[in-house]
Amino acid sequence: MLRTGTYTRRGFGAILAAGLLASGLAGCGNSDTGGSGGEAGSDKIVLGFSQVGAESGWRTANTTSVKEAATEAGIELKFDDAQQKQENQIKAIRNFIQQKVDVIAFSPVVESGWDTVLKEAKDADIPVILTDRAVDSADKTLYKTFIGSDFVKEGRLSGEWLVEEKKAATGPVNIVELQGTTGSAPANDRKKGFAEAIATNPNLKVVASQSGDFTRAGGKQVMEQFLKANPKIDVLFAHNDDMGLGALEAITAAGKVPGKDITIITIDAVKDGMQALADGKFNFIAECSPLLGPQLMDLVKKVHAGESVPERVETEETTFTPEQAKAALPTRKY
Template sequence: MLKRISALILAGVTALTMAGCSGGGDGDSSASGGSAGGGDDKIVMGFSQVGAESGWRTANTKSVQESAKEAGIDLKFSDAQQKQENQIKAIRSYIQQKVDVIAFSPVVESGWDTVLKEAQNAKIPVILTDRAVDSKDTSLYKTFLGSDFVEEGKKAGQWLVDEYKDSKDTVNIVELQGTTGSAPANDRKAGFSEIISADPKFKVIASQSGDFTRAKGKEVMEAFLKSNPKIDVLYAHNDDMGLGAIEAIEGAGKVPGKDIKIITVDAVHDGMQALADGKINYIVECSPLLGPQLMDLAKKVVKGEQVPPRVVTEETTFTQEQAKEALPNRKY
């Protein structure tokens, strides 16, 4: 009897030891964060995406998800559907789950201090991707990875200035802005305005948000066309709004790219095709493929390594001929 009891005790101790080495199973590891899983060093990232409002955003999501898988990072993904309250809720959920790192692309710039302070108090590092926040306390996040939106606006403005350098006539411009209060909308507008304001012949006669969506871009452009009989140029803060606007322009019996010159930002496949077809005149690139860089930064901040406070992605611009060359190998 004693031998049988001893054998049972030994078997129990062995089972407990094996359970400890396994990290308590996949479910426990995900819930408590990789380092809290008992031997499983897999990083757990909570990622809150803006939404799926454009082709750019879809490509960005795919890049993040595929890169996390390749990097061996356990990704907890949420779609905020372009609502700040949904992102704040998601971030608080990640804090409760004790993830190792939080990354998100802010819907708007302001109103983040409280929830980011909660993450800081929980000792969970935060990485901003694609969009910035306007908090004065830069200790609330480790780094910001993304494009220079002001520079994108400047590139768009410079093309326009060069295009009309020999003209003395007034150039009437309508602007389709991105989501109100968002970093790309604010900055792309500011950069564009800075460049064209040096010449009084450039006049922005109407400017309104199209929420970065194709449907809204079409709707707002239809209104622009009805209230403004002479439009020379459309500046759209992203390709999707520009593509929606093209539908409205054609519906009004005008020729996009000729009757109304069009400048957009992003360089997603549909936008590049429209550029190659001559319906868009110029595109400033904003790459959505941030996933690989994000995963590298995540690994470093989790280890406590120093990272640059700002990581700018390298991007270019496209004319019609350049779009034709680039399209066959375009990844998004």
């Protein structure tokens, strides 16, 4: 009994000492990583990411890209879906701040109204990365960088294609425009780029412009209204594929042939949109790639390490005609 008791006390002492040593090591680990929001002693970077929502095929592909890239990069991801509401997104960012994540990234629902919460992140010494959509803040120190597309360029490329396509037109060419979410960067910028491009041809006129909120249901509903109010529509410019796909239903139901009776231009180049283009129902698509995950994780690692990064990182994109869509579809990732 004496040997057993002695062994037990010695064993307990050894366990206690090992525990104290492990505790000390864990404390060192936390200070090295700047108080990560992950498990104690973990060197894993914790990223808080607030997504706009799941309003389109593009957004779903973007979310998948972010999640897969975080896993591949060994980054712990805290993900939030804002369901297209700015108040949800602000709440999520504040939750990330309270959780003391290492980096915050988000795709802003709209452009304005972010200064207060971004200042809170800055005061907490948590770097912020904007993805896909920009903000209109005058204080550029509130975020480290922006990664995404040039939306103005996408609109301009769409307009330039239309100018070339309709250069032989001798009379008015009536255009209806399905805008994205009101106040969002892609809606504002795509509208601007398109308007600048078509201004070179006075025959090209936008006769109606309204938000379809980037959704198929919204695109269908607004297109139905356009068709009732405007007996002669020559061109539809939709700010994304999903609204264009919804509009196809309304156009067909009205007894018109999409792609022939009405020229259709969209932006994104997701699989369903590319299929509509290959089938001749769409006429032109300007690409906006959702596969930002790997580039985002690279930026997360750099800003967490205190490295300098460019103020803007643009994705490489192209445009598609029906024949180009047919060639690209077999290997399309989204």
